[in-house]
Amino acid sequence: MHKDIQAINEKIERESEFVEKLMNEISKVIVGQRYMIERLLIGLLSNGHILLEGVPGLAKTLSVSTLSKAIRTKFQRIQFTPDLLPADLIGTLIYNQNDGTFQTKKGPIFANLILADEINRSPAKVQSALLEAMQERQVTIGENTFKLEDPFLVLATQNPIEQEGTYPLPEAQVDRFMLKITIGYPNKEEELEIMRRMTRNGVIEVNPVISPEDIIKARSVVQEVYLDEKIEKYIIDIVFATRSPSDYGLDDLKELISYGASPRASIYLTLASKAHAFLRRRGYVTPEDVRSIGLDVLRHRVIITYEAEAEEVTSEDVVRKILNRIEVP
Secondary structure, three states: OHHHHHHHHHHHHHHOHHHHHHHHHHOOOOOOOHHHHHHHHHHHHHOOEEEEEOOOOOOHHHHHHHHHHOEOOOEEEEEOOOOOOHHHHHEEEEEEOOOOEEEEEEOOOOOOEEEEEOHHHOOHHHHHHHHHHHHHOEEEEOOEEEEOOOOOEEEEEEOOOOOOOOOOOOHHHHOOEEEEEEOOOOOHHHHHHHHHHHOOOOOOOOOOOEOHHHHHHHHHHHHOOEOOHHHHHHHHHHHHHHHOHHHHOOHHHOOOEEEOOOHHHHHHHHHHHHHHHHHOOOOEOOHHHHHHHHHHHHOOOOEEOHHHHHOOOOHHHHHHHHHHHOOOO
16 A cells, blocks of 8 residues: 555646646735635635635635636636526527527536625525536526536635625535635735735736646546545544534534534545645645645534524534544544
């Protein structure tokens, strides 16, 4: 096994060269926010959709559009509004008077990278239309089903403070996001650099450094990253502790958790941990990879009780306790 891991390490060393180029290209525009950019790359390498949550002005939209420019790929920004219709998203059938037939007009969802801006501003019909695209990577218009191009990734943003005119995302849809990232404010040095950079004249050019084919190739390498049986069991223990905390000596969490994480959590935690190791140019997953990505995979999958809300305990608090108290292999 030692030789196998060494071979994987060498392969990853070769195949992950684009990561630094991509990071450097994005950092031309985005100051700091390395945590967010890394998570965007993890989603890209793991074929998982990402939900970005943060107050306005933290470069969520700018980060996604900059990432798309650094990849030679089709990008669509869709502004979600209360009057948005499913047809505005996926497309519709248009009647042709000349020959009496219906023709398919494809919507903006037919792209590689989709920025769903303020996703929680659209009603349930639009959310359900997006659901098929996210899960099945296909879209149905009338009687015809169209496969979406690979890679296909939905990067959605939502504002946590302004709830007027918003629709809570259905749990089924939230669960389909591999990661939910909460974005904080920059520090003083970063904000000073942002202020200087954004108040100068001139547009910063971002050059495409990789192609969609490079991403698909990198994904196959990510899947080869070695995952020891002990790490597999560690992932299962973390996920099961969200469902049956008492079995892991976490009796104080029993009254705080209404619903634990679904089996998607185990799948996504494994894939994201492998991608995290890939970004560190390692051919094997460590417990630290799992712990680093665990909060992003689980924070939106653990549903807390009214008692927890009354005690001002969040799902993040619960997940942190589980990660801190489950025995590390």
